[in-house]
Amino acid sequence: MEKKRPKYIGFLTSTGDAEGGVVGGFLILNLVGRPVEFHCTAPVRPNRAQEILFGSTLEGFMCGEQIAPALVGKTKLELAAVLTNKPAMLTAPSSLGVPLALVFQHGERVEANGEAEEERFEDDDQLASDFLPEDARKTREYVAPTPEEDANAKTFFYPSLEDAPFVPGVDYRKWRETTIGVNRIAVPKGFLSETTGKISFEECVARIEPFFRAIDSVEPFERIRLAVEEAQRAG
Amino acid sequence: MTRCSGDRSAPFRVVVRSWNRRVTTPKTLSVACPHALLNLEGKRMKIETHSLRSILTSMPQRVFSPPIAARMRGAADVESFFFSPVDDLLKEKKEEKKEGQARKDSGEETPTQENKEDASSPYFESPKDPTRIRVPSDVVKIEDRLGYILQPPIESWLGRRSLETPFEPFGYQKQGIAFLYGARCAVLADEMGLGKTMQAITTIRLLFRSGECRNVLLVCPKPLVTNWSREFEMWAPEIPIQVIEGKSERRKWLWGLKNAPLRIANYELLSRDHDFFDPPGGAKVVFDLVVLDESQRIKNKSNATSIAARAIPRRRSWALTGTPVENSAEDLVGIFEFLSPGYLESGLRPAQISKLVGEHILRRTKDKVLKDLPPKLVRDARIELTDEQYETYRIAQEEGEIRLNAMGDSVTLRHAFELILRLKQICNYDPATNESAKLERLEVDLEEIAASGRKAIVFSQWVQTINWLSSRLKRFKPLEYHGKTPPKDRDSVIERFRNDPRSHVILMSYGAGSVGLNLQFAEYVFLFDRWWNPAVEDQAINRAHRIGAARPVTVTRFLAVDTIEEKIDRILTEKRMLSEAILSDAKGLNYSMGLSQEEIFGLFNIKAPKGKERRKSN
Numbered sequence: 001m002e003k004k005r006p007k008y009i010g011f012l013t014s015t016g017d018a019e020g021g022v023v024g025g026f027l028i029l030n031l032v033g034r035p036v037e038f039h040c041t042a043p044v045r046p047n048r049a050q051e052i053l054f055g056s057t058l059e060g061f062m063c064g065e066q067i068a069p070a071l072v073g074k075t076k077l078e079l080a081a082v083l084t085n086k087p088a089m090l091t092a093p094s095s096l097g098v099p100l101a102l103v104f105q106h107g108e109r110v111e112a113n114g115e116a117e118e119e120r121f122e123d124d125d126q127l128a129s130d131f132l133p134e135d136a137r138k139t140r141e142y143v144a145p146t147p148e149e150d151a152n153a154k155t156f157f158y159p160s161l162e163d164a165p166f167v168p169g170v171d172y173r174k175w176r177e178t179t180i181g182v183n184r185i186a187v188p189k190g191f192l193s194e195t196t197g198k199i200s201f202e203e204c205v206a207r208i209e210p211f212f213r214a215i216d217s218v219e220p221f222e223r224i225r226l227a228v229e230e231a232q233r234a235g
Numbered sequence: 236m237t238r239c240s241g242d243r244s245a246p247f248r249v250v251v252r253s254w255n256r257r258v259t260t261p262k263t264l265s266v267a268c269p270h271a272l273l274n275l276e277g278k279r280m281k282i283e284t285h286s287l288r289s290i291l292t293s294m295p296q297r298v299f300s301p302p303i304a305a306r307m308r309g310a311a312d313v314e315s316f317f318f319s320p321v322d323d324l325l326k327e328k329k330e331e332k333k334e335g336q337a338r339k340d341s342g343e344e345t346p347t348q349e350n351k352e353d354a355s356s357p358y359f360e361s362p363k364d365p366t367r368i369r370v371p372s373d374v375v376k377i378e379d380r381l382g383y384i385l386q387p388p389i390e391s392w393l394g395r396r397s398l399e400t401p402f403e404p405f406g407y408q409k410q411g412i413a414f415l416y417g418a419r420c421a422v423l424a425d426e427m428g429l430g431k432t433m434q435a436i437t438t439i440r441l442l443f444r445s446g447e448c449r450n451v452l453l454v455c456p457k458p459l460v461t462n463w464s465r466e467f468e469m470w471a472p473e474i475p476i477q478v479i480e481g482k483s484e485r486r487k488w489l490w491g492l493k494n495a496p497l498r499i500a501n502y503e504l505l506s507r508d509h510d511f512f513d514p515p516g517g518a519k520v521v522f523d524l525v526v527l528d529e530s531q532r533i534k535n536k537s538n539a540t541s542i543a544a545r546a547i548p549r550r551r552s553w554a555l556t557g558t559p560v561e562n563s564a565e566d567l568v569g570i571f572e573f574l575s576p577g578y579l580e581s582g583l584r585p586a587q588i589s590k591l592v593g594e595h596i597l598r599r600t601k602d603k604v605l606k607d608l609p610p611k612l613v614r615d616a617r618i619e620l621t622d623e624q625y626e627t628y629r630i631a632q633e634e635g636e637i638r639l640n641a642m643g644d645s646v647t648l649r650h651a652f653e654l655i656l657r658l659k660q661i662c663n664y665d666p667a668t669n670e671s672a673k674l675e676r677l678e679v680d681l682e683e684i685a686a687s688g689r690k691a692i693v694f695s696q697w698v699q700t701i702n703w704l705s706s707r708l709k710r711f712k713p714l715e716y717h718g719k720t721p722p723k724d725r726d727s728v729i730e731r732f733r734n735d736p737r738s739h740v741i742l743m744s745y746g747a748g749s750v751g752l753n754l755q756f757a758e759y760v761f762l763f764d765r766w767w768n769p770a771v772e773d774q775a776i777n778r779a780h781r782i783g784a785a786r787p788v789t790v791t792r793f794l795a796v797d798t799i800e801e802k803i804d805r806i807l808t809e810k811r812m813l814s815e816a817i818l819s820d821a822k823g824l825n826y827s828m829g830l831s832q833e834e835i836f837g838l839f840n841i842k843a844p845k846g847k848e849r850r851k852s853n
Contacts, residue, residue: 034445180358215391219388
């Protein structure tokens with residue numbers, strides 16, 4: 001008998017606050033896109049020691065080891081997957097108990113921002129080829145984006161997974177690109193955890209696919225951003 | 236969708252590509268459609284060119300699927316869109332096929348089904364600027380505010396297969412839905428013809444779906460009950476409707492039902508049924524939402540209907556009106572007394588009211604949101620009465636003024652009104668000689684309209700005038716629709732006017748015909764005489780000039796020169812300015828420009844008596 005698939009999906013992201021901290025937001029939706037749970041963190045600010053210790057891996061540490069487990073761990077619901085638009089979240093351990101997929105492109109919007117995106121990548125490539133070794137391309141010291149940057153820039157739109165920014169601790173080879181409707185996402189080639197057992201790539205895609213009938217992969221992140229802003233306004 | 240062969244003189248082939256089944260039934264469609272004709276006969280029919288053309292061009296664009304409607308908007312006119320040769324369609328298909336083959340040959344990747352822009356794709360795609368539910372400012376708790384913010388955009392709701400709509404709502408309509416969804420008290424004051432009904436029904440549907448409402452009451456004028464029922468069947472077919480009507484016992488039972496999701500009542504019943512929905516000391520049904528359509532009915536705080544409406548137990552209150560300010564800013568005070576008692580006080584200046592109500596009122600006008608709607612051309616036909624007619628008018632005026640003056644302080648508004656009505660009737664036609672300069676002008680215009688196969692609506696204030704016009708315009712076979720038309724015959728009159736190509740004119744009274752009717756296939760509107768307030772005139776005009784109108788609407792307002800009609804027109808213009816002042820945040824206008832006692836007597840150069848009733852006309 002076919003196993004029933006989970007009826008909820010999570011969207012996980014982080015956004016910068018005005019004082020240089022990072023705020024995590026986690027939204028759980030049901031199959032028709034209605035919110036079921038929402039959690040957000042207080043602004044997380046690395047101390048000086050952490051900055052020195054983690055260096056370029058600081059973003060991965062904050063997102064993948066502090067924010068993701070804290071937020072995903074709050075829910076008691078069984079999730080089909082957690083989608084994120086922040087590559088740094090992919091450093092989260094498998095003990096989260098749910099496959100993490102990266103949303104890296106959305107058909108129409110890539111076209112809308114195509115010019116600007118192209119320019120940025122050209123600059124980065126130029127910079128990388130001139131001054132940096134091959135494996136350190138697109139590696140920059142982590143600076144939390146300001147709320148304005150987060151709101152305006154579609155930083156997570158990459159033409160393909162190969163163009164995703166290098167984040168120490170994230171091995172993109174473990175993910176595989178797939179397209180569902182207009183949504184381009186990177187799904188784990190295989191996921192193994194104590195709670196879920198082994199989940200294949202195909203099973204991951206099959207778990208995510210039904211949700212894209214009512215929502216797309218981008219819009220829920222906007223809801224999180226607005227909700228985090230509202231929560232911050234309320235103190 | 237239909238494409239026809241290019242030869243307009245011969246019967247032609249019709250290709251029906253797709254059609255929304257819900258709009259094809261003659262019951263819900265305002266006009267018969269080719270598909271329905273085909274189905275009725277059970278076989279493919281040859282349809283004469285002229286009848287198909289008249290059907291298609293008079294059909295509101297909204298009944299077509301969104302991609303087709305979008306293409307129609309791009310076309311020069313509806314006719315040219317439909318009457319392009321059927322070969323075009325085949326050509327397009329062939330070209331598409333050729334392109335696909337060329338791509339295949341050159342090794343280029345063929346777009347996958349998923350990536351292609353295809354309406355049949357099962358996956359949702361949110362628009363660039365999704366319409367988000369508006370968070371009401373009176374919601375203070377952060378949990379509640381987040382509850383609104385985290386809701387999916389309206390497009391996501393409407394994109395679901397389980398929530399199909401007969402056509403894709405316009406952007407402004409989605410904003411209206413987003414405004415209403417979260418509102419505890421709201422006035423949707425869109426100009427007539429922008430789809431307030433559809434916005435309210437869709438929002439109610441969403442509230443039902445989200446479990447926020449289980450028990451809704453809609454109150455509307457009695458003649459509109461069937462219209463609302465029909466619209467609910469079309470836009471929310473899954474919601475069962477209970478119309479509150481019948482004998483007292485039955486109505487009492489209907490009011491007390493615990494599991495009726497949607498009830499429709501009329502204003503006329505409200506004051507009679509006060510004890511049924513608000514039983515003294517008894518258990519009452521508390522409505523999750525009460526919607527008042529044509530809410531200008533409760534603008535007067537002290538009338539029985541208004542008092543009864545305020546007594547309905549409820550959690551949310553919405554008012555729908557195209558004319559929130561008819562006479563003075565006080566009208567809004569009356570409506571808000573229902574929505575949020577005590578929120579507005581009498582005596583505030585328009586600017587203050589505008590500031591207070593701004594957040595609770597959503598008002599859009601056609602010129603702002605419907606760029607594609609054909610224009611409305613309004614022209615004032617200044618008519619000089621015939622010599623005999625003017626003589627009758629002059630004598631009636633002089634005698635009337637003498638009589639009013641002679642009455643001294645015992646004169647009342649009623650006396651003045653009687654004289655005004657008498658003079659206005661003479662402006663329409665002279666009962667002694669049957670002469671009418673307006674009729675002469677009307678006949679000339681109607682000749683042209685009938686000859687070109689168009690349709691016209693003529694509005695008058697009086698049934699008597701309508702009857703008289705009907706007898707004088709016999710050769711145009713006019714139809715009549717007024718207060719004396721039996722309710723059971725009304726729908727058939729409208730259907731005949733709509734579908735009978737030989738029927739070119741309908742004579743309507745403002746009272747019966749100015750609200751709730753969709754007559755966008757008529758291209759000419761004549762205001763044979765003027766109503767007391769511009770809002771009612773606008774309502775009348777908007778029967779024809781509304782969504783679905785395919786051609787420009789020409790409005791002719793008859794105005795007898797050098798008569799009381801000219802003076803009234805001046806006051807109407809000022810009233811219009813007041814309405815704009817409150818709803819568009821303009822400042823610096825007088826507080827009220829309603830037809831005050833002084834102004835009514837001023838029409839005859841008579842001083843208003845002191846200490847008498849200070850009523851205003853409606």
